[in-house]
Amino acid sequence: MNKVQSHEKTATDASGDAVEMKLEVVVLPVADVDRAKRFYANLGWRLDADFANADDLRVVQLTPPGSPCSVIFGKNVTAATPGSVHDLMLVVSDIEAARTHLIARGVEVSAVFHDAGGVFHHAGTAARVPGPDPQRRSYCSWASFSDPDGNGWLLQEVTTRLPGRV
Structure with a gap:
């Protein structure tokens, strides 16, 4: 990184x-x-x-x-406009557990992915690579879901914070 x-x-x-x-x-x-x-x-x-x-x-x-x-x-x-907010981020310590939690509550959640370019995800889905980050680096594994109106959320796995972050 x-x-x-x-x-x-x-x-x-x-x-x-x-x-x-x-x-x-x-x-x-x-x-x-x-x-x-x-x-x-x-x-x-x-x-x-x-x-x-x-x-x-x-x-x-x-x-x-x-x-x-x-x-x-x-x-x-x-x-x-309802559904016009996108890329809201929820930081989780375990992307798979968070995804399972949401699915158990009836939410349609994407498969876990990482970005072809590295740490931050590109807009849209074209650069999504299936599966978690191969090195399981913090900040690099994602999943997404939307609320009933289409407001878009991203789960981001963070296991170790960058220096200066709490």
Whole structure:
């Protein structure tokens, strides 16, 4: 695996102190709120919220096990087209176990694959090579699935983090 030199800049406030920024929520466009809620709850994701008001707004939030980031969807939450979000990544420590878990819950999951070009997957499926990474390198084995609206998810196997990652 080629290592890329990082020229990382940290966001700072006026005093020069680092400003913490955490990705906590991803908005998913869905056509049927209750169907999406059932799908993600069936995956074992924690239901954090299901709020509705009289102004024709409903917000549902679920969180994958072990994740600090949640998804939200609902009625009048986003103007994006249902199913238009792709390449959302779920990091797993065992790609086969995660795939088996999803299949047991009725999800259609691709076979495990690795990318012909190396670590990161190419867009689409043309560069997918069947089976896990031959050297079983961390970050190099994948599987994919979609929710009922077509929002696309990728499972990425990470067994050893790159330096500086928790």
